[in-house]
Amino acid sequence: MKRDEFLHLFGFGATLLVSGCLGGCGSKTDNPQPGSGSTPAPAPGTIDFTIDVVAPANARLNDPAFGYVYGAGNRVIVAKTAGGSYVALAAACTHQGTTVEFQSGPNNFFCPNHGSRFSTSGAALNGPAVAPLRVYTLVQTGNMLRITG
Incomplete structure (x- = not known):
């Protein structure tokens, strides 16, 4: 050549x-690709687990400084709201899939990657995420929370 x-x-x-x-x-x-995170929200019908709210492993759930735990392999975040009720939402931010955290002071979910915030009903409060977090059915019986969806 x-x-x-x-x-x-x-x-x-x-x-x-x-x-x-x-x-x-x-x-x-x-x-950024919406919904391209490594932890996508589970498909409907694939979530079914229980949490004992008084078990030592779940102590953070009732700690006012934290107020949340993860379940189903970190795919679901369960939080204790300011009103004292529990909610369960998809843990993956709808912007890029980063795992959200619950902030007990402002009583909302926060994505540490780009700052998106979500209400306790899953609604996107500010971006860059625009889609809501999926909300799971949560039924409390005594100290047990059953999360399905």
Whole structure:
């Protein structure tokens, strides 16, 4: 192969590599895709678990500084609201799938990745997330919470 042929092919290959990377080499933070997180909300009918609210493993649920625990392999967040009731929502932020946290002071869910906030009914309060968090059915019987959906 002659030098000018090599340089032409090398230049063409480098151009393809660079142009391809410009469109698809960004991180999730650089190239947000709604719903593209690593922890998608579970499909309907796949959640069914119980939490004993007085068990030592769930002490954070009743701690005023925290007020929440995760269940179903961290796919669901269960929180104790300011009114004293419990709610269960999908733990994955609807923007990029980052696991949300419950903030007992403002009584809402917060995504630490980009700052989205959600109400205790799942509604997006501020973005970048616009879709609500999925709400699961929660039934309390004594000290037991059954979460389904």
